[in-house]
Amino acid sequence: MGRQFAAQATDSAYNAYTERPAMLGPAGDVTGRHVLDLGCGAGHLAAALRERGAARIVGVDGSQSLLDAAGERLGDGAALHRHDLEEPLHFLADASFDLVVAGLVHHHLLARAQLLSAIRRVLLPGGTLLVSTTHPTDDRVHFGGSSFAEERVELPFGDGFALVPGRMTPETFPCELLGAGFVLEELREPRATEEARHTEPRRYDKTHHLPVFLCVRLRRP
Numbered sequence: 094m095g096r097q098f099a100a101q102a103t104d105s106a107y108n109a110y111t112e113r114p115a116m117l118g119p120a121g122d123v124t125g126r127h128v129l130d131l132g133c134g135a136g137h138l139a140a141a142l143r144e145r146g147a148a149r150i151v152g153v154d155g156s157q158s159l160l161d162a163a164g165e166r167l168g169d170g171a172a173l174h175r176h177d178l179e180e181p182l183h184f185l186a187d188a189s190f191d192l193v194v195a196g197l198v199h200h201h202l203l204a205r206a207q208l209l210s211a212i213r214r215v216l217l218p219g220g221t222l223l224v225s226t227t228h229p230t231d232d233r234v235h236f237g238g239s240s241f242a243e244e245r246v247e248l249p250f251g252d253g254f255a256l257v258p259g260r261m262t263p264e265t266f267p268c269e270l271l272g273a274g275f276v277l278e279e280l281r282e283p284r285a286t287e288e289a290r291h292t293e294p295r296r297y298d299k300t301h302h303l304p305v306f307l308c309v310r311l312r313r314p
């Protein structure tokens with residue numbers, strides 16, 4: 094499953110042409126920036142940030158197969174760590190990053206409060222946090238049941254790592270981020286870009302009728 098995700102993240106309507114542009118735009122000018130990519134997966138976002146001039150990239154993920162793919166993609170251009178994000182981030186120094194990105198990993202985690210406090214610690218004052226998650230509206234379609242349910246489903250990843258997507262209500266997601274002391278600067282419900290219109294017309298249309306992701310930019314005061 095890890096390899097399958099790595100391949101589809103390259104050019105799929107949802108990952109490449111909906112969620113990723115909604116992270117890259119709000120990242121702004123990253124020239125010379127020190128970037129931490131939490132849940133870096135196969136390194137697609139990190140690679141795009143490096144292409145845009147980021148000086149230092151540190152990637153963290155729990156899946157060895159995805160980290161291997163990230164290593165192939167990023168070469169020597171990033172320091173990659175296998176680490177369970179449910180555990181503390183002691184190996185990262187205080188105030189050592191300008192930008193932290195967490196693309197589509199937040200809803201897999203239970204220890205979100207602990208992680209947000211660690212992100213606050215490792216970000217420089219004034220630094221930026223970008224978080225994306227699945228949209229509660231689409232979760233409702235996907236999981237059914239109550240919009241207030243926050244259930245989790247275990248998906249074995251094939252390398253000893255299990256991916257556990259859960260759902261959050263529209264109240265839980267921003268309130269947790271604000272409660273951790275971040276300031277909300279931008280919120281997007283991204284629609285697929287034109288590249289996806291011909292390659293995956295059904296998904297392109299879906300994102301233009303039903304929000305699939307929520308992406309936020311926050312500032313560490």
Ligand SMILES: C[S@@+](CC[C@H](N)C(=O)[O-])C[C@H]1O[C@@H](n2cnc3c(N)ncnc32)[C@H](O)[C@@H]1O
Nearest residue numbers: 132133134154155156177178179196197198201
């Ligand atoms: C949907 S993928 C997104 C990957 C990447 N951010 C991207 O957008 O292409 C979710 C990622 O979160 C990672 N992940 C999920 N739970 C994790 C955990 N507890 N610790 C570390 N990584 C985790 C998975 O291995 C996977 O790489």
